[in-house]
Amino acid sequence: MSTFQIVNEKKFIQERLGIAYENLSQSYLRAETALSNLSSYAFQLQANRVATPIVTENLLNLNDQFVITHFTIGLKYIASDTPSALQHLNAQVYTYADTNVFAGNAANAAGIFNSDLNFTIDRREFLPAFPMNAFYRVPTAQSTNLTTAGTVATPAATFTGNTGGVNGYENGLFGFYVSEPTLIDGRQTLDINLNLGASVSIATVGTDPMVYATLELRGYLVVNAKS
Numbered sequence: 001m002s003t004f005q006i007v008n009e010k011k012f013i014q015e016r017l018g019i020a021y022e023n024l025s026q027s028y029l030r031a032e033t034a035l036s037n038l039s040s041y042a043f044q045l046q047a048n049r050v051a052t053p054i055v056t057e058n059l060l061n062l063n064d065q066f067v068i069t070h071f072t073i074g075l076k077y078i079a080s081d082t083p084s085a086l087q088h089l090n091a092q093v094y095t096y097a098d099t100n101v102f103a104g105n106a107a108n109a110a111g112i113f114n115s116d117l118n119f120t121i122d123r124r125e126f127l128p129a130f131p132m133n134a135f136y137r138v139p140t141a142q143s144t145n146l147t148t149a150g151t152v153a154t155p156a157a158t159f160t161g162n163t164g165g166v167n168g169y170e171n172g173l174f175g176f177y178v179s180e181p182t183l184i185d186g187r188q189t190l191d192i193n194l195n196l197g198a199s200v201s202i203a204t205v206g207t208d209p210m211v212y213a214t215l216e217l218r219g220y221l222v223v224n225a226k227s
Contacts, residue, residue, distance in 0.1 A: 010220065013067050013181050019222055027221035029066055030058045032076065033194075035109060035202040035211045043192040043215045045184075055085040056214075062186040065222040070176040072135045073117065073194065075109050076212040077101050083210055093214050095137035095175040098167075102211070108202045109211050112194060120191040121184060132194070134177045140168040176218060185226060 006026065014021045031043040032054050044050050047059040060066055074093040094101070097110035113136045119127035149156040184190060194213055203211045
């Protein structure tokens with residue numbers, strides 16, 4: 001996104017929503033929910049509704065406002081049933097269920113990209129059923145190399161598989177979908193639900209691995225707008 005686009009966005013928000021240009025700070029919100037065996041999962045985006053936030057969450061404070069311009073949902077895999085703050089911080093957010101990572105029941109997390117997202121603001125449906133496949137991206141693999149059974153000293157002509165393979169991330173909005181600038185605040189009733197339509201076994205509570213769905217909103221934060 002260019003500086004020109006940001007300036008135009010802020011001017012548009014100022015004109016349409018009546019928020020002063022200088023009060024709009026580029027920012028983001030992030031909420032996460034553990035996937036288990038349900039047909040629907042809720043995201044809690046407001047700080048006053050989450051007793052113990054995950055370290056990688058960034059929630060909306062009670063007196064703040066946020067203008068949404070882009071949003072996405074991804075997957076996070078952690079090989080522990082009691083993830084530490086460090087494991088959460090190190091965990092990659094996937095834009096698809098990578099079969100090299102999501103094995104067993106965790107592979108069923110792929111089903112979220114055939115589901116839909118419902119976003120209701122103060123009991124009015126902002127997004128009745130937004131298609132989750134809008135966020136689906138399979139990146140270009142980088143540095144994938146064949147490994148052999150031999151060494152430099154004792155070469156072998158047999159291959160044991162691939163190693164390396166760091167996925168590409170094309171740009172800063174990779175996996176995001178654009179939104180009409182939409183104002184939310186920390187005091188509204190926000191109901192955000194991921195609806196699969198059927199119960200799917202992805203992970204079992206109390207056992208590893210843990211699989212999370214991550215909701216991230218990009219846009220502009222207005223601090224202490226309600227104070």
